[in-house]
Amino acid sequence: MKLLTSRWLVLVAALVLGVTFWFRPKGIDGPRPAPVSMDGRDFDHTGLTAVLQQVVGDDGRIDYGALRQHPEALDRYLGQLRALSPKSAPHRFRSNEARLAYYINAYNAFILAVVRDHCPVEDVNTIYPFGGLFWRVSFLLGEEPHTLSELESQLIGDVKGGDPAVRFAVVKGANGFPALPRTAYSEEDVRARLDALSQQVARDPRFIKREGDAIVASQLFEWYLAEFGGDLVGWLKRVAPALAEGATSVQYTPFDWRLNGRCGG
Structure with missing residues (x-):
């Protein structure tokens, strides 16, 4: 039993060291x-x-x-x-x-x-x-x-x-x-x-657009919605009121993490 306990302690210590190394900036x-x-x-x-x-x-x-x-x-x-x-x-x-x-x-x-x-x-x-x-x-x-x-x-x-x-x-x-x-x-x-x-951004359909009664927006807005007052339609009423008029719902599109350029050249 003591041998098993020792092995578990060694394993836990190794795991802690590994996690510490990984999280070290x-x-x-x-x-x-x-x-x-x-x-x-x-x-x-x-x-x-x-x-x-x-x-x-x-x-x-x-x-x-x-x-x-x-x-x-x-x-x-x-x-x-x-x-x-x-x-x-x-x-x-x-x-x-x-x-x-x-x-x-x-x-x-x-x-x-x-x-x-x-x-x-x-x-x-x-x-x-x-x-x-x-x-x-x-x-x-x-x-x-x-x-x-x-x-x-x-x-x-x-x-x-x-x-x-x-x-x-x-x-x-x-x-x-x-x-x-x-x-x-x-x-x-x-x-x-x-x-x-x-x-x-409010006028660029890559980030935000209107589809019927819905605002279709980048997931970026969903991540930081609190900073937009918790109400994307309300924020749009201030910066792009024509886009927001009559909107009753908001949908979010997946964020595009692909590189914004090229490595060749």
Whole structure:
């Protein structure tokens, strides 16, 4: 009996160690950055804009192959994120808008980097099993590690001001999201662009459309329905009233997790 008990203890210990290893965040960092001035200037996102203009096609598809062939610009921007963050240099992020733009841009840059580094990819959920890309992989912001899940739910959540359009702006490498813009978000334009993004999504039949008396919407709305006031029709009455008029029910379509670009090229 003692022998059996000992074996069970060893088995349980091995299982605990295995689970601990699996859930331990794995780091994917940018390179060690060059020295960054701490003179109080705003954080510069032009490096990400250069990347987006390089790889976002006219059709909104991402050329991850180009990122693999020419990784330097994205790596420099990752270095900036690693060096400075709203927590490590708060004097450079004095408004919620500055912090929100930083975190949205960081999220999108990290997705670009991890897909680039794991090409060929057909579905971002296959990079790590069980959606591990979002909660298992850590990235550095101001030398502090964060997972994508933490970045979206905590850091962005703290500064988004209740705006559900943020869910459209953080693009998780999948067809089911709007296309990445070709210009990084900034303190000056982030709120206006989120408002415009809400209008764009509400008028795009890929995300939401009318079929008889029903609103047919992407599963994205179902996942975050609470952020849309718990009432999708009510939200539509504010952003696209003609679409919402007379609607009596809502149906959701499966989310498209296929990659929003190509790895070749």
